[in-house]
Amino acid sequence: MNKIAVVLLSGGADSATALACARKDGFVPYALTIDYGQRHRVELEMAKRQAAAQKVSKHLVMSIDLRAIGRSALTDEIPVPSGRGADEISHGIPVTYVPARNTIFLSVALGWAESLGTGDIYIGVNALDYSGYPDCRPEYIEAFERMARLATKMGVENESSIKVHAPLINLTKGEIFKLGKELGVDFSITSSCYNPTPDGLACGVCDSCSIRLKGFSNAGLVDPLKYPASK
Amino acid sequence: MNKIAVVLLSGGADSATALACARKDGFVPYALTIDYGQRHRVELEMAKRQAAAQKVSKHLVMSIDLRAIGRSALTDEIPVPSGRGADEISHGIPVTYVPARNTIFLSVALGWAESLGTGDIYIGVNALDYSGYPDCRPEYIEAFERMARLATKMGVENESSIKVHAPLINLTKGEIFKLGKELGVDFSITSSCYNPTPDGLACGVCDSCSIRLKGFSNAGLVDPLKYPASK
Numbered sequence: 441m442n443k444i445a446v447v448l449l450s451g452g453a454d455s456a457t458a459l460a461c462a463r464k465d466g467f468v469p470y471a472l473t474i475d476y477g478q479r480h481r482v483e484l485e486m487a488k489r490q491a492a493a494q495k496v497s498k499h500l501v502m503s504i505d506l507r508a509i510g511r512s513a514l515t516d517e518i519p520v521p522s523g524r525g526a527d528e529i530s531h532g533i534p535v536t537y538v539p540a541r542n543t544i545f546l547s548v549a550l551g552w553a554e555s556l557g558t559g560d561i562y563i564g565v566n567a568l569d570y571s572g573y574p575d576c577r578p579e580y581i582e583a584f585e586r587m588a589r590l591a592t593k594m595g596v597e598n599e600s601s602i603k604v605h606a607p608l609i610n611l612t613k614g615e616i617f618k619l620g621k622e623l624g625v626d627f628s629i630t631s632s633c634y635n636p637t638p639d640g641l642a643c644g645v646c647d648s649c650s651i652r653l654k655g656f657s658n659a660g661l662v663d664p665l666k667y668p669a670s671k
Numbered sequence: 672m673n674k675i676a677v678v679l680l681s682g683g684a685d686s687a688t689a690l691a692c693a694r695k696d697g698f699v700p701y702a703l704t705i706d707y708g709q710r711h712r713v714e715l716e717m718a719k720r721q722a723a724a725q726k727v728s729k730h731l732v733m734s735i736d737l738r739a740i741g742r743s744a745l746t747d748e749i750p751v752p753s754g755r756g757a758d759e760i761s762h763g764i765p766v767t768y769v770p771a772r773n774t775i776f777l778s779v780a781l782g783w784a785e786s787l788g789t790g791d792i793y794i795g796v797n798a799l800d801y802s803g804y805p806d807c808r809p810e811y812i813e814a815f816e817r818m819a820r821l822a823t824k825m826g827v828e829n830e831s832s833i834k835v836h837a838p839l840i841n842l843t844k845g846e847i848f849k850l851g852k853e854l855g856v857d858f859s860i861t862s863s864c865y866n867p868t869p870d871g872l873a874c875g876v877c878d879s880c881s882i883r884l885k886g887f888s889n890a891g892l893v894d895p896l897k898y899p900a901s902k
Contacts, residue, residue: 504735509783540782543822547778551771552740580821587814591774596805 442468445560445605446553448545449473449491449499451483453630453652454608456490457616458564460623461607463494467560471496472549476541477507482640486631493626502548506538542575546584546604554592559602566608566616581606613655621661628664641668673699676791676836677784679776680704680722680730682714684861684883685839687721688847689795691854692838694725698791702727703780707772708738713862713871720860733779737769773806777815777835785823790833797839797847812837844886852892859895872899 445467447459462469471494473487484501491499542565549561565576574580585604589595595602608616620627632652633642642649644667656663676698678690693700702725704718715732722730773796780792796807805811816835820826826833839847851858863883864873873880875898887894 500739502736502739504779505733506782508731508733509779509786538782539785539824540778540819540822543818544775544778544782547771547775548735548740551737551769551775554770555740574824574827575822577821580818583814583818583821587774587811587818588771590808590811590814591771591806593770593805 442466443560444468444470444497444553444556444558445562446470446472446549446556446558447496447562448549448564449487449496450564451485451487451490451630452564452632452648453620453625453627454564454566454616454632455487456494456564456625456627456630457620457623458562458605458607459490459494459496460620460625462560462562462605464623465605465607467562469494469496469562470552470556471499472545472552473499473501474545474548475501475503476538476544477505480631480634480636482631482633482636485640486629489629490626493629500552504544504548506541506544509539540575542573542580543584546588550588550592550602554594557594559588559592559594560605561603562605562607564608565606566611566613568610568612576609578606578609581609612658613651614658617655617659617661621659626664631665637668641666644668673697674791675699675701675728675784675787675789676793677701677703677780677787677789678727678793679780679795680718680727681795682716682718682721682861683795683863683879684851684856684858685795685797685847685863686718687725687795687856687858687861688851688854689793689836689838690721690725690727691851691856693791693793693836695854696836696838698793700725700727700793701783701787702730703776703783704730704732705776705779706732706734707769707775708736711862711865711867713864713867716871717860717862721857724857724860731783735775735779737772737775740770771806773804773811774815777819781819781823781833785825788825790819790823790825791836792834793836793838795839796837797842797844799841799843807840809837809840812840843889844882845889848886848890848892852890857895862896868899872897875899 445462449455449471471491589599589602632648634646634648635643676693680686680702702722820830820833863879865877866874
Protein backbone atom coordinates (compact mmCIF):
# COMPACT_ATOMS: atom_id res chain seq x y z
CA MET A 441 0.00 0.00 0.00
CA ASN A 442 1.35 3.41 -0.90
CA LYS A 443 1.87 6.05 1.74
CA ILE A 444 -0.39 9.06 2.08
CA ALA A 445 0.87 12.62 1.61
CA VAL A 446 -1.06 15.79 2.40
CA VAL A 447 -0.68 18.29 -0.45
CA LEU A 448 -1.49 21.98 -0.02
CA LEU A 449 -3.51 22.89 -3.08
CA SER A 450 -4.28 26.56 -3.61
CA GLY A 451 -5.67 26.35 -7.10
CA GLY A 452 -2.58 27.97 -8.60
CA ALA A 453 -0.11 26.52 -11.08
CA ASP A 454 2.60 25.81 -8.50
CA SER A 455 0.48 23.77 -6.14
CA ALA A 456 -1.04 21.84 -9.07
CA THR A 457 2.52 20.91 -10.06
CA ALA A 458 3.43 20.03 -6.46
CA LEU A 459 0.42 17.69 -6.40
CA ALA A 460 1.65 16.01 -9.60
CA CYS A 461 5.09 15.63 -7.96
CA ALA A 462 3.55 13.88 -4.94
CA ARG A 463 1.81 11.44 -7.29
CA LYS A 464 5.02 10.89 -9.26
CA ASP A 465 6.84 10.21 -5.97
CA GLY A 466 4.39 7.39 -5.33
CA PHE A 467 2.24 8.97 -2.65
CA VAL A 468 -1.53 8.68 -2.32
CA PRO A 469 -2.42 12.37 -2.33
CA TYR A 470 -4.85 14.01 0.10
CA ALA A 471 -5.37 17.61 -0.99
CA LEU A 472 -5.92 20.45 1.49
CA THR A 473 -7.26 23.82 0.37
CA ILE A 474 -7.70 26.71 2.78
CA ASP A 475 -10.55 29.11 2.14
CA TYR A 476 -8.97 32.08 3.91
CA GLY A 477 -11.36 34.69 2.61
CA GLN A 478 -9.18 35.41 -0.44
CA ARG A 479 -10.65 37.99 -2.79
CA HIS A 480 -9.65 35.81 -5.76
CA ARG A 481 -12.37 33.18 -5.15
CA VAL A 482 -11.82 31.56 -8.53
CA GLU A 483 -8.77 29.87 -6.95
CA LEU A 484 -11.06 27.72 -4.81
CA GLU A 485 -13.02 26.57 -7.84
CA MET A 486 -9.78 25.74 -9.66
CA ALA A 487 -8.53 23.81 -6.61
CA LYS A 488 -11.66 21.65 -6.71
CA ARG A 489 -11.33 21.01 -10.43
CA GLN A 490 -7.58 20.32 -10.17
CA ALA A 491 -8.11 17.89 -7.27
CA ALA A 492 -10.70 16.02 -9.34
CA ALA A 493 -8.52 16.03 -12.48
CA GLN A 494 -5.57 14.59 -10.55
CA LYS A 495 -7.82 12.06 -8.78
CA VAL A 496 -6.87 12.84 -5.18
CA SER A 497 -8.17 10.40 -2.57
CA LYS A 498 -9.75 13.22 -0.59
CA HIS A 499 -10.01 16.97 -1.02
CA LEU A 500 -10.58 18.89 2.20
CA VAL A 501 -11.51 22.58 1.97
CA MET A 502 -11.11 24.18 5.37
CA SER A 503 -12.26 27.68 6.26
CA ILE A 504 -9.91 29.93 8.21
CA ASP A 505 -11.02 33.49 7.77
CA LEU A 506 -7.76 35.44 7.68
CA ARG A 507 -9.72 38.64 6.97
CA ALA A 508 -10.19 38.77 10.75
CA ILE A 509 -6.44 39.20 11.17
CA GLY A 510 -6.21 41.34 8.01
CA ARG A 511 -3.65 43.55 6.37
CA SER A 512 -3.03 42.15 2.92
CA ALA A 513 -4.04 43.16 -0.57
CA LEU A 514 -5.19 39.56 -1.04
CA THR A 515 -7.85 39.79 1.68
CA ASP A 516 -8.45 43.51 2.24
CA GLU A 517 -9.50 46.39 0.05
CA ILE A 518 -5.88 47.36 -0.56
CA PRO A 519 -5.10 47.83 -4.28
CA VAL A 520 -3.17 44.98 -5.92
CA PRO A 521 -0.13 46.30 -7.83
CA SER A 522 -0.34 45.81 -11.57
CA GLY A 523 1.38 46.51 -14.85
CA ARG A 524 4.91 46.25 -13.46
CA GLY A 525 6.07 43.37 -15.68
CA ALA A 526 7.99 40.40 -14.27
CA ASP A 527 11.36 42.11 -14.44
CA GLU A 528 10.26 45.22 -12.63
CA ILE A 529 8.69 43.44 -9.67
CA SER A 530 10.42 44.70 -6.58
CA HIS A 531 12.30 42.21 -4.48
CA GLY A 532 10.93 43.75 -1.31
CA ILE A 533 8.00 42.10 0.45
CA PRO A 534 4.85 43.31 -1.36
CA VAL A 535 1.40 44.31 -0.11
CA THR A 536 0.04 40.98 -1.30
CA TYR A 537 1.98 39.29 1.53
CA VAL A 538 -0.50 37.64 3.92
CA PRO A 539 1.00 37.52 7.43
CA ALA A 540 2.06 33.98 8.37
CA ARG A 541 -0.06 32.43 5.61
CA ASN A 542 2.16 29.50 4.73
CA THR A 543 2.81 28.86 8.42
CA ILE A 544 -0.91 28.65 9.11
CA PHE A 545 -1.48 26.43 6.06
CA LEU A 546 1.44 24.11 6.87
CA SER A 547 0.28 23.84 10.49
CA VAL A 548 -3.16 22.66 9.45
CA ALA A 549 -1.58 20.29 6.93
CA LEU A 550 0.62 18.95 9.73
CA GLY A 551 -2.39 18.31 11.96
CA TRP A 552 -4.29 16.55 9.20
CA ALA A 553 -1.24 14.54 8.19
CA GLU A 554 -0.69 13.32 11.72
CA SER A 555 -4.35 12.33 12.00
CA LEU A 556 -3.98 10.36 8.78
CA GLY A 557 -0.87 8.64 10.14
CA THR A 558 1.59 10.27 7.77
CA GLY A 559 4.27 12.92 8.15
CA ASP A 560 4.64 13.72 4.44
CA ILE A 561 3.46 17.16 3.37
CA TYR A 562 3.84 18.80 -0.05
CA ILE A 563 3.86 22.55 -0.63
CA GLY A 564 4.44 24.31 -3.94
CA VAL A 565 6.58 27.19 -2.71
CA ASN A 566 9.26 28.52 -4.94
CA ALA A 567 12.19 30.70 -3.90
CA LEU A 568 13.57 31.84 -7.25
CA ASP A 569 10.71 33.56 -9.02
CA TYR A 570 8.70 34.09 -5.87
CA SER A 571 7.24 37.52 -5.13
CA GLY A 572 9.50 38.31 -2.18
CA TYR A 573 7.58 36.33 0.43
CA PRO A 574 9.77 35.24 3.38
CA ASP A 575 7.78 32.01 3.84
CA CYS A 576 8.81 30.67 0.41
CA ARG A 577 12.52 30.26 1.20
CA PRO A 578 14.36 26.97 1.89
CA GLU A 579 15.54 28.15 5.32
CA TYR A 580 11.93 28.76 6.29
CA ILE A 581 10.80 25.30 5.13
CA GLU A 582 13.67 23.68 7.03
CA ALA A 583 12.79 25.60 10.19
CA PHE A 584 9.14 24.59 9.87
CA GLU A 585 10.12 20.95 9.48
CA ARG A 586 12.39 21.09 12.51
CA MET A 587 9.61 22.68 14.57
CA ALA A 588 7.08 20.11 13.30
CA ARG A 589 9.30 17.25 14.47
CA LEU A 590 9.20 18.67 17.99
CA ALA A 591 5.50 19.57 17.85
CA THR A 592 3.95 16.23 17.10
CA LYS A 593 3.52 12.82 18.66
CA MET A 594 4.72 11.31 15.39
CA GLY A 595 7.81 13.53 15.25
CA VAL A 596 8.74 12.80 18.86
CA GLU A 597 8.47 9.06 18.23
CA ASN A 598 10.37 9.14 14.94
CA GLU A 599 11.96 12.39 13.83
CA SER A 600 12.48 11.36 10.22
CA SER A 601 8.79 10.54 9.82
CA ILE A 602 8.04 14.25 9.33
CA LYS A 603 9.06 15.62 5.95
CA VAL A 604 7.98 18.86 4.29
CA HIS A 605 8.48 18.36 0.55
CA ALA A 606 8.95 21.54 -1.47
CA PRO A 607 9.78 20.06 -4.89
CA LEU A 608 9.62 23.42 -6.70
CA ILE A 609 11.66 25.45 -4.26
CA ASN A 610 14.76 25.76 -6.44
CA LEU A 611 13.05 25.86 -9.82
CA THR A 612 12.43 28.91 -11.97
CA LYS A 613 8.86 29.54 -13.03
CA GLY A 614 9.76 28.30 -16.52
CA GLU A 615 11.13 25.06 -15.09
CA ILE A 616 7.97 24.60 -13.03
CA PHE A 617 5.75 24.86 -16.11
CA LYS A 618 8.00 22.44 -18.02
CA LEU A 619 7.87 19.97 -15.13
CA GLY A 620 4.12 20.32 -14.78
CA LYS A 621 3.67 19.77 -18.49
CA GLU A 622 5.81 16.59 -18.32
CA LEU A 623 3.72 15.33 -15.42
CA GLY A 624 0.50 15.97 -17.31
CA VAL A 625 -0.78 18.94 -15.31
CA ASP A 626 -3.70 20.72 -16.99
CA PHE A 627 -2.78 24.38 -16.48
CA SER A 628 -6.10 25.51 -17.94
CA ILE A 629 -7.60 24.62 -14.57
CA THR A 630 -5.22 26.70 -12.49
CA SER A 631 -5.53 30.31 -11.45
CA SER A 632 -2.66 32.48 -10.29
CA CYS A 633 -4.19 35.94 -10.62
CA TYR A 634 -4.38 38.24 -7.60
CA ASN A 635 -7.05 40.39 -9.19
CA PRO A 636 -9.33 38.37 -11.48
CA THR A 637 -12.20 39.93 -13.42
CA PRO A 638 -15.74 39.40 -12.06
CA ASP A 639 -16.17 36.44 -14.42
CA GLY A 640 -12.98 34.82 -13.11
CA LEU A 641 -10.56 35.70 -15.91
CA ALA A 642 -6.94 36.38 -14.96
CA CYS A 643 -6.06 40.08 -15.29
CA GLY A 644 -2.72 39.49 -17.03
CA VAL A 645 -1.06 42.47 -15.35
CA CYS A 646 -0.73 41.81 -11.59
CA ASP A 647 2.63 40.56 -10.26
CA SER A 648 1.41 36.97 -10.20
CA CYS A 649 0.08 37.07 -13.79
CA SER A 650 3.31 38.76 -14.96
CA ILE A 651 5.45 36.06 -13.34
CA ARG A 652 3.22 33.33 -14.80
CA LEU A 653 3.28 34.73 -18.33
CA LYS A 654 7.05 35.19 -18.25
CA GLY A 655 7.39 31.61 -16.96
CA PHE A 656 5.34 30.15 -19.81
CA SER A 657 7.33 32.23 -22.25
CA ASN A 658 10.68 31.09 -20.80
CA ALA A 659 9.50 27.47 -20.95
CA GLY A 660 8.61 27.89 -24.60
CA LEU A 661 5.00 27.00 -23.75
CA VAL A 662 1.70 28.75 -24.28
CA ASP A 663 -0.45 29.59 -21.27
CA PRO A 664 -3.82 27.91 -21.92
CA LEU A 665 -5.64 30.57 -19.84
CA LYS A 666 -7.61 33.28 -21.60
CA TYR A 667 -6.65 36.82 -20.60
CA PRO A 668 -8.90 39.86 -21.15
CA ALA A 669 -6.31 41.56 -23.40
CA SER A 670 -6.06 38.47 -25.59
CA LYS A 671 -9.81 38.16 -26.14
CA MET B 672 2.50 53.98 24.40
CA ASN B 673 2.78 50.40 25.53
CA LYS B 674 3.43 47.62 23.09
CA ILE B 675 0.75 45.18 22.02
CA ALA B 676 1.04 41.45 22.72
CA VAL B 677 -1.23 38.74 21.32
CA VAL B 678 -2.22 36.32 24.08
CA LEU B 679 -3.66 32.89 23.33
CA LEU B 680 -6.62 32.54 25.67
CA SER B 681 -8.28 29.14 25.84
CA GLY B 682 -10.52 29.75 28.82
CA GLY B 683 -8.39 27.55 31.06
CA ALA B 684 -6.48 28.51 34.19
CA ASP B 685 -3.06 28.53 32.50
CA SER B 686 -3.93 30.91 29.70
CA ALA B 687 -5.77 33.21 32.15
CA THR B 688 -2.51 33.38 34.12
CA ALA B 689 -0.45 33.93 30.95
CA LEU B 690 -2.74 36.87 30.13
CA ALA B 691 -2.13 38.33 33.59
CA CYS B 692 1.64 37.90 32.99
CA ALA B 693 1.43 39.85 29.71
CA ARG B 694 -0.33 42.68 31.56
CA LYS B 695 2.24 42.57 34.38
CA ASP B 696 5.02 42.74 31.75
CA GLY B 697 3.50 46.01 30.53
CA PHE B 698 1.90 44.83 27.29
CA VAL B 699 -1.46 45.94 25.93
CA PRO B 700 -3.11 42.52 25.58
CA TYR B 701 -5.05 41.38 22.52
CA ALA B 702 -6.62 38.02 23.31
CA LEU B 703 -7.05 35.30 20.70
CA THR B 704 -9.35 32.34 21.27
CA ILE B 705 -9.71 29.55 18.74
CA ASP B 706 -13.07 27.85 18.47
CA TYR B 707 -11.74 24.55 17.12
CA GLY B 708 -14.91 22.56 17.64
CA GLN B 709 -13.88 21.48 21.13
CA ARG B 710 -16.49 19.36 22.90
CA HIS B 711 -15.92 21.37 26.09
CA ARG B 712 -17.72 24.50 24.82
CA VAL B 713 -17.77 26.06 28.30
CA GLU B 714 -14.12 27.01 27.69
CA LEU B 715 -15.18 29.53 25.05
CA GLU B 716 -17.63 31.18 27.45
CA MET B 717 -14.94 31.32 30.13
CA ALA B 718 -12.49 32.84 27.63
CA LYS B 719 -14.98 35.63 26.91
CA ARG B 720 -15.59 36.29 30.58
CA GLN B 721 -11.86 36.15 31.41
CA ALA B 722 -11.01 38.54 28.56
CA ALA B 723 -13.60 40.99 29.88
CA ALA B 724 -12.44 40.60 33.50
CA GLN B 725 -8.83 41.31 32.53
CA LYS B 726 -9.89 44.21 30.26
CA VAL B 727 -8.17 43.14 27.06
CA SER B 728 -8.11 45.72 24.25
CA LYS B 729 -9.64 43.25 21.83
CA HIS B 730 -10.83 39.66 22.05
CA LEU B 731 -10.86 37.81 18.74
CA VAL B 732 -12.60 34.43 18.58
CA MET B 733 -11.62 32.68 15.39
CA SER B 734 -13.21 29.46 14.09
CA ILE B 735 -10.94 26.71 12.81
CA ASP B 736 -12.87 23.48 12.81
CA LEU B 737 -10.29 20.87 13.77
CA ARG B 738 -13.00 18.20 13.79
CA ALA B 739 -12.41 18.05 10.03
CA ILE B 740 -8.87 16.81 10.67
CA GLY B 741 -10.02 14.77 13.69
CA ARG B 742 -8.57 12.10 15.91
CA SER B 743 -8.66 13.45 19.44
CA ALA B 744 -10.81 12.78 22.48
CA LEU B 745 -11.25 16.57 22.72
CA THR B 746 -12.99 16.83 19.36
CA ASP B 747 -14.22 13.33 18.51
CA GLU B 748 -16.43 10.81 20.22
CA ILE B 749 -13.43 9.11 21.82
CA PRO B 750 -13.86 8.59 25.58
CA VAL B 751 -11.89 11.00 27.79
CA PRO B 752 -9.88 9.12 30.45
CA SER B 753 -11.02 9.76 34.00
CA GLY B 754 -10.45 8.80 37.60
CA ARG B 755 -6.72 8.26 37.25
CA GLY B 756 -5.64 10.90 39.78
CA ALA B 757 -2.80 13.33 39.09
CA ASP B 758 -0.07 10.91 40.15
CA GLU B 759 -1.28 8.05 38.01
CA ILE B 760 -1.52 10.03 34.77
CA SER B 761 0.70 8.33 32.28
CA HIS B 762 3.57 10.29 30.85
CA GLY B 763 2.86 8.99 27.37
CA ILE B 764 0.95 11.17 24.91
CA PRO B 765 -2.75 10.74 25.74
CA VAL B 766 -5.85 10.47 23.54
CA THR B 767 -6.72 14.06 24.40
CA TYR B 768 -3.76 15.20 22.28
CA VAL B 769 -5.04 17.28 19.33
CA PRO B 770 -2.62 16.97 16.39
CA ALA B 771 -0.59 20.15 15.90
CA ARG B 772 -3.02 22.18 18.02
CA ASN B 773 -0.55 24.60 19.58
CA THR B 774 1.24 24.97 16.23
CA ILE B 775 -2.00 25.97 14.52
CA PHE B 776 -2.91 28.34 17.36
CA LEU B 777 0.55 29.96 17.48
CA SER B 778 0.54 30.35 13.70
CA VAL B 779 -2.71 32.29 13.75
CA ALA B 780 -1.42 34.33 16.69
CA LEU B 781 1.71 35.07 14.67
CA GLY B 782 -0.33 36.29 11.69
CA TRP B 783 -2.51 38.50 13.86
CA ALA B 784 0.50 39.83 15.76
CA GLU B 785 2.28 40.79 12.57
CA SER B 786 -0.86 42.55 11.28
CA LEU B 787 -0.99 44.49 14.54
CA GLY B 788 2.67 45.44 14.17
CA THR B 789 3.95 43.39 17.08
CA GLY B 790 6.00 40.20 17.40
CA ASP B 791 5.12 39.46 21.03
CA ILE B 792 2.96 36.40 21.63
CA TYR B 793 2.00 34.82 24.95
CA ILE B 794 1.03 31.18 25.41
CA GLY B 795 0.26 29.44 28.69
CA VAL B 796 1.98 26.13 28.00
CA ASN B 797 3.57 24.32 30.87
CA ALA B 798 6.12 21.53 30.62
CA LEU B 799 6.24 20.23 34.17
CA ASP B 800 2.70 19.22 35.02
CA TYR B 801 1.58 19.02 31.43
CA SER B 802 -0.30 15.97 30.20
CA GLY B 803 2.48 14.64 27.98
CA TYR B 804 1.84 16.90 24.99
CA PRO B 805 4.95 17.41 22.81
CA ASP B 806 3.91 20.96 21.93
CA CYS B 807 4.19 22.15 25.54
CA ARG B 808 7.97 21.72 25.83
CA PRO B 809 10.61 24.51 25.82
CA GLU B 810 12.42 23.00 22.81
CA TYR B 811 9.18 23.16 20.83
CA ILE B 812 8.55 26.81 21.75
CA GLU B 813 12.13 27.71 20.77
CA ALA B 814 11.77 25.93 17.43
CA PHE B 815 8.50 27.71 16.74
CA GLU B 816 10.09 31.07 17.52
CA ARG B 817 13.03 30.34 15.24
CA MET B 818 10.66 29.33 12.42
CA ALA B 819 8.51 32.42 13.01
CA ARG B 820 11.53 34.69 12.62
CA LEU B 821 12.11 33.22 9.16
CA ALA B 822 8.41 33.15 8.22
CA THR B 823 7.49 36.78 8.62
CA LYS B 824 8.27 40.14 7.12
CA MET B 825 8.79 41.46 10.63
CA GLY B 826 11.17 38.63 11.57
CA VAL B 827 13.19 39.02 8.38
CA GLU B 828 13.58 42.74 9.03
CA ASN B 829 14.40 42.35 12.73
CA GLU B 830 14.89 38.86 14.13
CA SER B 831 14.58 39.88 17.77
CA SER B 832 11.19 41.49 17.14
CA ILE B 833 9.54 38.05 17.29
CA LYS B 834 9.26 36.60 20.77
CA VAL B 835 7.07 33.73 21.95
CA HIS B 836 6.61 34.23 25.68
CA ALA B 837 5.77 31.09 27.66
CA PRO B 838 5.91 32.46 31.22
CA LEU B 839 4.53 29.27 32.82
CA ILE B 840 6.67 26.78 30.99
CA ASN B 841 8.88 25.86 33.92
CA LEU B 842 6.34 26.24 36.70
CA THR B 843 4.48 23.47 38.49
CA LYS B 844 0.71 23.67 38.50
CA GLY B 845 0.85 24.78 42.13
CA GLU B 846 3.23 27.61 41.24
CA ILE B 847 0.95 28.68 38.39
CA PHE B 848 -2.05 29.00 40.71
CA LYS B 849 0.04 30.94 43.25
CA LEU B 850 1.28 33.28 40.53
CA GLY B 851 -2.22 33.75 39.12
CA LYS B 852 -3.55 34.49 42.57
CA GLU B 853 -0.81 37.13 43.13
CA LEU B 854 -1.68 38.73 39.79
CA GLY B 855 -5.37 38.85 40.67
CA VAL B 856 -6.65 36.17 38.29
CA ASP B 857 -10.22 35.12 39.03
CA PHE B 858 -10.02 31.34 38.69
CA SER B 859 -13.78 31.00 39.13
CA ILE B 860 -14.04 32.09 35.50
CA THR B 861 -11.68 29.48 34.10
CA SER B 862 -12.47 25.99 32.91
CA SER B 863 -9.92 23.22 32.54
CA CYS B 864 -12.20 20.20 32.30
CA TYR B 865 -12.03 17.90 29.28
CA ASN B 866 -15.44 16.43 30.00
CA PRO B 867 -17.77 18.97 31.60
CA THR B 868 -21.35 18.14 32.61
CA PRO B 869 -24.17 19.38 30.34
CA ASP B 870 -24.57 22.45 32.57
CA GLY B 871 -20.86 23.29 32.25
CA LEU B 872 -19.58 22.00 35.60
CA ALA B 873 -16.08 20.51 35.67
CA CYS B 874 -16.16 16.73 36.12
CA GLY B 875 -13.41 16.63 38.74
CA VAL B 876 -12.05 13.30 37.52
CA CYS B 877 -10.52 13.76 34.03
CA ASP B 878 -6.74 14.20 33.73
CA SER B 879 -7.08 17.96 33.44
CA CYS B 880 -9.33 18.28 36.51
CA SER B 881 -7.03 15.96 38.47
CA ILE B 882 -3.98 18.07 37.63
CA ARG B 883 -5.87 21.27 38.48
CA LEU B 884 -7.12 19.99 41.84
CA LYS B 885 -3.67 18.73 42.81
CA GLY B 886 -2.21 22.10 41.79
CA PHE B 887 -4.60 24.05 43.98
CA SER B 888 -3.89 21.68 46.83
CA ASN B 889 -0.09 22.02 46.40
CA ALA B 890 -0.45 25.79 46.31
CA GLY B 891 -2.41 25.71 49.58
CA LEU B 892 -5.34 27.32 47.78
CA VAL B 893 -8.98 26.35 47.32
CA ASP B 894 -10.32 25.90 43.78
CA PRO B 895 -13.28 28.29 43.50
CA LEU B 896 -14.98 26.04 40.91
CA LYS B 897 -17.91 23.87 41.96
CA TYR B 898 -17.52 20.18 41.14
CA PRO B 899 -20.42 17.72 40.93
CA ALA B 900 -18.97 15.56 43.72
CA SER B 901 -18.72 18.56 46.02
CA LYS B 902 -22.32 19.66 45.48
